[in-house]
Amino acid sequence: MKKEKLLMTPGPTMVPPAVLMAGGEPMIHHRTPEYSQLFRELNKNLKTIFQTQNPVLTFPAAGTGGLEAAVVNFFSPGDRVLCTSIGVFGDRVATIAKAFGLNVEKLTVPLGEAVDPRIIEEKLKEQNYKGVFVTHNETSTGAYNDIEAIGKITKNKDILLIVDAVSSLGGLDLKTDEWGVDVVITASQKALMAPPGLTFLSVSNKGWEAAQNSTSPKFYWDVIKARKAMEKPSPQNPYTPAVSLLRSVNKALELIIEEGLQEVFHRHSQLAKATRAAVEALGLKLFAAPQARSNVITSIKMPEGIDGEKVKKQMAEKYGVITAGGQEDLKGKILRIGHMGYVHEGDIIQTIAALEKALIDVGYPIEKAVGIKAALEVFN
Amino acid sequence: MKKEKLLMTPGPTMVPPAVLMAGGEPMIHHRTPEYSQLFRELNKNLKTIFQTQNPVLTFPAAGTGGLEAAVVNFFSPGDRVLCTSIGVFGDRVATIAKAFGLNVEKLTVPLGEAVDPRIIEEKLKEQNYKGVFVTHNETSTGAYNDIEAIGKITKNKDILLIVDAVSSLGGLDLKTDEWGVDVVITASQKALMAPPGLTFLSVSNKGWEAAQNSTSPKFYWDVIKARKAMEKPSPQNPYTPAVSLLRSVNKALELIIEEGLQEVFHRHSQLAKATRAAVEALGLKLFAAPQARSNVITSIKMPEGIDGEKVKKQMAEKYGVITAGGQEDLKGKILRIGHMGYVHEGDIIQTIAALEKALIDVGYPIEKAVGIKAALEVFN
Structure with a gap:
């Protein structure tokens, strides 16, 4: 199963x-x-x-x-x-x-x-x-x-x-x-x-x-x-x-x-903060400009030599987390994590865990759980 | 319930x-x-x-x-x-x-x-x-x-x-x-x-x-x-x-x-035949011209003095069978029974029973079960 x-x-x-x-x-x-x-x-x-x-x-x-x-x-x-x-x-x-x-x-x-x-x-x-x-x-x-x-x-x-x-x-x-x-x-x-x-x-x-x-x-x-x-x-x-x-x-x-509209917006804000914190703790860069970063989706710049499509595929097929790659000119260059709607803390943790594992799989050196730890700090 | x-x-x-x-x-x-x-x-x-x-x-x-x-x-x-x-x-x-x-x-x-x-x-x-x-x-x-x-x-x-x-x-x-x-x-x-x-x-x-x-x-x-x-x-x-x-x-x-496409068409043909037989046995007239009668829907002319909207309402609210009335110029003048898709013999029988009861309710004299009998003869 x-x-x-x-x-x-x-x-x-x-x-x-x-x-x-x-x-x-x-x-x-x-x-x-x-x-x-x-x-x-x-x-x-x-x-x-x-x-x-x-x-x-x-x-x-x-x-x-x-x-x-x-x-x-x-x-x-x-x-x-x-x-x-x-x-x-x-x-x-x-x-x-x-x-x-x-x-x-x-x-x-x-x-x-x-x-x-x-x-x-x-x-x-x-x-x-x-x-x-x-x-x-x-x-x-x-x-x-x-x-x-x-x-x-x-x-x-x-x-x-x-x-x-x-x-x-x-x-x-x-x-x-x-x-x-x-x-x-x-x-x-x-x-x-x-x-x-x-x-x-x-x-x-x-x-x-x-x-x-x-x-x-x-x-x-x-x-x-x-x-x-x-x-x-x-x-x-x-x-x-x-x-x-x-x-x-x-x-x-x-x-x-x-849930309440304001509570829903706050939840999305927390999901976004946690995701961004995790990404940056892993030494990756956020794609969107600091003032323009959305609370419903986080786009991550792939480091030199790392193909975003491979990371996406690995996360989906090996770790069961479906994310999106870059479209058109951005294909392979970014990874996009949606956190909109029916998404909660546990989903972000699971997603960051999958991201960490996939990055290691494709040869990008990170220390495990560093991203998760940063995310958890936002939620606490 | x-x-x-x-x-x-x-x-x-x-x-x-x-x-x-x-x-x-x-x-x-x-x-x-x-x-x-x-x-x-x-x-x-x-x-x-x-x-x-x-x-x-x-x-x-x-x-x-x-x-x-x-x-x-x-x-x-x-x-x-x-x-x-x-x-x-x-x-x-x-x-x-x-x-x-x-x-x-x-x-x-x-x-x-x-x-x-x-x-x-x-x-x-x-x-x-x-x-x-x-x-x-x-x-x-x-x-x-x-x-x-x-x-x-x-x-x-x-x-x-x-x-x-x-x-x-x-x-x-x-x-x-x-x-x-x-x-x-x-x-x-x-x-x-x-x-x-x-x-x-x-x-x-x-x-x-x-x-x-x-x-x-x-x-x-x-x-x-x-x-x-x-x-x-x-x-x-x-x-x-x-x-x-x-x-x-x-x-x-x-x-x-x-089920098989031909079998599905045949089923619809039987549903239509049974519905038409019931309607005519009840002394009502079919609205569509004989050569043009569809196998997925039967339209019934309402007799003089009988309001199709009332029959429809009675069938829906009292007998739990939803049909359609006439649209635009035909409003009140016809009743339409759809028999397309997931419809079988029992649904037609139930519908005719509701039609019979509704007709009696609105003051149109029919003999009960005459329509049902005619429908059953088609299915047998």
């Missing part, structure tokens, strides 16, 4: 048993009072997690679908938008925006860094943009952006702030309303610790106004239609909702709310 | 316990050998069920997303297409095609009827179309189209035959390759008896050629990108796949293949 592998990736993440079981209940039809009750609860819980009074829409899709929905619902072909990119997912949003004919100006920073809000401020002085796209947490590098600071710049301007929070929501604090974020996109399989297949968007009043004026072709992602169905006395969806996933997510949100 | 309600709707349909449980297994990451193995099996099983050698693509989305994918991948704005409509879902495809700027000619037939293939043949002589959209099974009316006959007309022409098989595939025979269907779209929650949230498209060589030339804006639904990822040595998806739903569908397909 083999133990289940530990899923320390930046999504899909581990799903609590109660969440898995909620998805396994007998099917119900989506035009019944039972479903409306579920959907009503989900919508309420989503608002809590999104820290918003705005409606939060649910689409059966991967998070990338949510990003596409943000592009086609709030903008029209030719609209000038500023797409900030701090990695793969920022690049993806820019590509989607271009695919739908938006006039994209891209603002790219060196990998591992966050966007300097002052640069956004200057850009907005130079040009009129209809929207700014920002990745909250960039899983490809382990860096995150300061949404609060960016929100201060855009809040009272005639511009939409669109935040890709696919890998952050429920792990990093994101005060949607307070910080003035117009559209927040997330997905079910990251810090929300449910199976993949659902994406969610919150939309501010400014966002709804923009949606009324958007001429981009759309049907499936139409947020106005989704909102109308959702605001019926018995809330519904325009098309068949992914009932079992909705149940799973609803259960997961209940668990998060039960 | 209450018994679970019987889900006799045209989707989501009842999910076999083994399929629910497959979706509840611990999460795995989608860039692992375990996932590639699952995806490889799924792709193989999908080909069997689709009766095709063509690649079958999987997207996390409702079936409507699959319809949108068919519009944006194989056509360009301005392309002339013939959208046949025999009900709500045919209308929907036409609306999607218009939303993406296609030049839509709509061919509508009276509700309850199928499209006469000869009319399609004539239309194609009058005009050059790039594609014909046909609904295989129209759940809103209980009628189905003769895809084989339509395929004979389009097969050797420079035109794509696109079939919405969302509610039929796995219940009605659809010989994709033999009948020359270029694109078949289906979804997980109908005859495939899995939870909703996945849509699937098979694409012929003619379809792939058209995809190369399509200029419609697209990103999430891009079939070329999906195919490339799928045909890697370790099959993948461009974006995070809905792992738990994939597992459920794969399990469901295994069950269908184990």
Whole structure:
């Protein structure tokens, strides 16, 4: 008998048993009072997690679908938008925006860094943009952006702030309303610790106004239609909702709310501190810039001559801990440990133990348990 | 303790316990050998069920997303297409095609009827179309189209035959390759008896050629990108796949293949015959035209003065059997009993019993067990 592998990736993440079981209940039809009750609860819980009074829409899709929905619902072909990119997912949003004919100006920073809000401020002085796209947490590098600071710049301007929070929501604090974020996109399989297949968007009043004026072709992602169905006395969806996933997510949100949002953020902060402490105690370098290090994922620079792919493979196959390697240009150069969602102290200890063993296996000399000791000191 | 309600709707349909449980297994990451193995099996099983050698693509989305994918991948704005409509879902495809700027000619037939293939043949002589959209099974009316006959007309022409098989595939025979269907779209929650949230498209060589030339804006639904990822040595998806739903569908397909496709079609035919026999024995009329009656759903005309919504409500709330009412213009006028997927003789008997009791409750005089007797005679 083999133990289940530990899923320390930046999504899909581990799903609590109660969440898995909620998805396994007998099917119900989506035009019944039972479903409306579920959907009503989900919508309420989503608002809590999104820290918003705005409606939060649910689409059966991967998070990338949510990003596409943000592009086609709030903008029209030719609209000038500023797409900030701090990695793969920022690049993806820019590509989607271009695919739908938006006039994209891209603002790219060196990998591992966050966007300097002052640069956004200057850009907005130079040009009129209809929207700014920002990745909250960039899983490809382990860096995150300061949404609060960016929100201060855009809040009272005639511009939409669109935040890709696919890998952050429920792990990093994101005060949607307070910080003035117009559209927040997330997905079910990251810090929300449910199976993949659902994406969610919150939309501010400014966002709804923009949606009324958007001429981009759309049907499936139409947020106005989704909102109308959702605001019926018995809330519904325009098309068949992914009932079992909705149940799973609803259960997961209940668990998060039960723990308390602030407690959940604190737990993620502790997981990150412990992971970073372990990595540095092992003599390795963190990839993300000091001020930009995310609490939901830690990216580790591989030392000269050590192939990150080998370390990853060794950790997975020999020690049962699944992590992620570098993507695109970073392949082999970094190792990424996700610590978002259903992750606790014991998982970090186990992961660091596997990392230590794998490093020794690939010929990198470290002293065993040095990383674990550093991690434990954070938790104590 | 209450018994679970019987889900006799045209989707989501009842999910076999083994399929629910497959979706509840611990999460795995989608860039692992375990996932590639699952995806490889799924792709193989999908080909069997689709009766095709063509690649079958999987997207996390409702079936409507699959319809949108068919519009944006194989056509360009301005392309002339013939959208046949025999009900709500045919209308929907036409609306999607218009939303993406296609030049839509709509061919509508009276509700309850199928499209006469000869009319399609004539239309194609009058005009050059790039594609014909046909609904295989129209759940809103209980009628189905003769895809084989339509395929004979389009097969050797420079035109794509696109079939919405969302509610039929796995219940009605659809010989994709033999009948020359270029694109078949289906979804997980109908005859495939899995939870909703996945849509699937098979694409012929003619379809792939058209995809190369399509200029419609697209990103999430891009079939070329999906195919490339799928045909890697370790099959993948461009974006995070809905792992738990994939597992459920794969399990469901295994069950269908184990029973045998022909046996599954025969079972559906028997379920339909029994339901129709019961309905007629009760003195009620079937809504769909005799030649167009589908084997996956039976639509029943409500007698003068009987409100279908009341019958539906009574069956659901008092007798625990969930059916569907009429949509749009047919609201209150028909009752629809889905018998697709995980449905067997006992479910039909239970449904007819509930129908009989509900009819009596709402004041329609019938003799008890007359419908059940007629149904049993079909099964014997």
